[in-house]
Amino acid sequence: MKYVDEFRDPEKARTLTYAIHQLVERIVRERGGLQRPLQIMEVCGGHTHSIFRYGIHQMLPPEVEFVHGPGCPVCVLPMGRVDDCVALAERPEVIFTTFGDAMRVPGSRKSLLKAKADGADVRMVYSPLDALAIARENPHREVIFFGLGFETTMPSTAMTVLQAHAERIRNFSLFCNHITIIPTIKAILDSPDLHLDGFLGPGHVSMVIGTRPYRFIAEHYRRPITIAGFEPLDVLQSVWMVLRQIADGRCEVENQYGRIVPEDGNAQALSAIQQVFELREFFEWRGLGSIDHSGVRIRESFAAFDAERKFPVANLKIADPKSCQCGEVLKGVIKPQQCKVFGTACTPQTPLGSLMVSSEGACAAHYRYARIDTSALFAHATDASHALGQGVGA
């Protein structure tokens, strides 16, 4: 428990909260006031979860707002791809394997969970290697793994395909829905709906790709970014680091999560990705539309393991239900609780939109935690830190 204790220390949280308030006071003073709150996008769903779970949004001054980004892969999966999963799973010869989160994402007809209840052979696995083991045990069935996620999960899927290739396993294939982070951030920065002042960069993705690929954010778009860890002190320190860049007028890529994220990423993981996958020309995202080069597919040399080549897949565009405002939440245009069906027609028990399904989805995190007011715990942060003389300093 060493790390959990260290990264959840309430006294250090108060000190950081005080430092954040000090920095914001300085920014407001030097700018002669703010026209709108400073908006910091946490790209990753893991950060969204931490922010609400630990009440971090309630510790910040009103001049700073979090904008929840599209970094939860389950949340951005369009309805048409869920329909494709269901159609594949309903084939009698198929065992469809998936991570648990994806089971409850609604499609236009049904979710994978409902397909399972209706008789399809859908099995939850913890890793693609579990799916490969199922393929070895069931040589007369076709085992499909639902490959989902950013560069965080891409290496394990790639390595599983390489393993299946090495073992000449012929009844295993991948329904590939892996997506890439950099084109997505670029699309967000190009969106006229958003006015972001800085980013908390995704910790897990960066563990694979490193920090270099984010340089365009600082150099071209002139926005500060800090790669952040997921414990409460990680997030608070990262917010403070972004604000310090804003206060200093700097735009750089900083790495708060240095204990995990190397500058050059993970060479072995990147090599596996490179061997197995290539960029798609475009990929459809829920709420964000089609984004160029934002998804990957299996290379021709591994075509035998591609479920989209092995089986007919409709790949249709299906619009979300009219009452669903997932797209606006994903783009940060509205907050989860502003969706008309939040907490009524759409709850974690009966999700209408995908953001209510995964624990990393902004709506699910809001529903679960944001209604608990923790601000009183940190109301005296300023006084306490003054008394202790521990302010990090603006």
Ligand code: SF4
């Ligand atoms: S409340 Fe439900 S429908 Fe509305 S944005 Fe959230 S997940 Fe989508």
